[in-house]
Amino acid sequence: MKKIIKYVIIDILRNRIVLAYTLFLLLISMSVFNLEDNSAKGLLSLLNIILIIVPLVSLLFSAIYVYNSAEFMELLVSQPLKRKTIWLSLYTGLAISMGIAFFVGAGLPILLYAATATGLTMLLMGILLSVIFVAIAMLAAVMTRDKAKGIGVSILLWLYFSLLFDGIILFILFQFADYPLENFMVGVSAFNPIDISRIMILLQLDESALMGYTGAVFKQVFGTTPGLMATFLVLFIWVSMPVWISARKFNRKDL
């Protein structure tokens, strides 16, 4: 398994796209921190990048990579190796390289310029989002045989998670404005990893505003230790479920 992971990582590095992504993140984060006069504002600008670009790149790159390495996988399957091992190795390799790319690209500037609680939360959430969206991409790739269709599905998924989902929530919020929706909202947010990450960062960034109104509910759920553990459990499920399902699919897939 180690060998395959190593091979995948080396292959990805040779690919140069991940290198470009790292440099791109580095460039943006450095300029954001250097342009803004205080680091809190820099973090704010970085927030949008983390919530939009990181999922998109992780999704698209992973999906394309899985399709492109179809022949390699066929070769591996012909060897005395478990399919599950192959698939998990592929996932681990991808997740590690995307995670490292984010850590170097955005994490290092954060640690340099804004090593506050907010910054560290952001770093952690960025890495988790990278890992989660690699898993989702692999699920999308294993479900569809056609490359174009698979990539299309990935883009749609990204659109759903970063825009449509919030649109639907906003719609529900206004349609049912007369009902107490706070707890429901907290529950629903678990269905979108981007939302969970955003709220976690929000709790650090906009503490004062969130403490008013529904803030009490947020703080109770996300701010306490059990709540925090539940949140991380949900994020862990967001990693493990797609990986597990896709591994099962791959196991039975006719290559």
Added chain:
Amino acid sequence: MKYYLTIVLFFLLSGNCLNARTIRVGKDHPVKTIQAAILQAQTGDTILVFPGHYKEKNIIISKTIFLIGKGRPVIDGEYKYENISIKAPSVLVEGFRIIRSGVSSIEDFAGIKIYDQSFVVIRDNILEETFFGIYMQYAKHCLIQNNILRAFNKQEQQSGNGIHCWKSDSLRIIGNKISGHRDGIYFEFVTHSIIWKNISENNLRYGLHFMFSNNDAYISNTFRQNGAGVAVMFTHHIRMEKNVFEDNWGDGAYGLLLKEISDGFITGNRFSSNTIAVFMEGSNRIHLSGNKLSKNGWAMKVLANCMDVTVSGNNFLGNTFDVGTNGSLVLNTFNQNYWDKYEGYDLDRDGKGDVPYRPVSLYAMVVEQNPSAMILFRSFMSALLDKTEKLIPTITPENLKDDFPLMKPVQL
């Protein structure tokens, strides 16, 4: 002869002072209780109280005397009595530790209560677990200085106010530290008074509660972590300067709540980390300038029933929302403030932005109507909504804008 006469006159006039005695109270002294000492005392006498635990029920000071504690003697009210009642003018109470006053829902027991008197001085006392701390009614020209008031009740009903002033005039409240009471400092029908350099924190309701108290000033005070911040209501002509309002968190907690206020000056204050820093309702002719508002949920909420409020020369830094409002009518002026969210440019280099800044974002209006929507704040969706609204304002009030936003923070 003339010289001689002057000396005689001097002694005759000051005779009263020379007669004043000092009565010592304590275990090792002839007088054992404060009550007995007061009974003996005459106008102008000094009672020196030495260390000890004095349980004397209700001490009533009905003569002009100076009651001074040496080595902080304790006056214990045993949760039943009012510790000290002052019913004479020009009394001084200094250096005591006053604890455990009576708690009642019918009577307003206090650690020290001043009844209809003037020129009373209460100085350097520590009041602990009192129902009301220092209570004044119909008091004039009194000085309350450097006292420390601590209470530990959890419920508003069982807790009184720290420094409670009612129908008084020309008071000076200086350098006190108040915590754990219902309201830290309470003013009702109090005029021409000054509140200076006090620290009011962790009170159950308001740090400072002002009602119908005109022509007062509060300067250089700190109000921190109070249940509902500071409220100033139904009052005109107040100066609020150089105070610090911080960490007032929660639904209905305001750094500074202004309701039905007119002709006030709010200058040089610092508001940080409040849910709502300044809340204005029915306020007229208020000048806000030179304040620093940072890291608040809402820096300001100005309801549409406010008129002629001028906000200029303030710094708005790192607030979640800069300004919130509830309608489209705007009769107030925002001018030459520094807003850290301003994205405009300054081509003529005069230090003022060339395009107006609109401090009310669409999402602030959305959250105003539907607080739960806060969960979507800073999402791609909400950013998109805000950007479109900035281009074509439809929901946010069109006139609420700063025409000359500053490019650099005001030096404060």
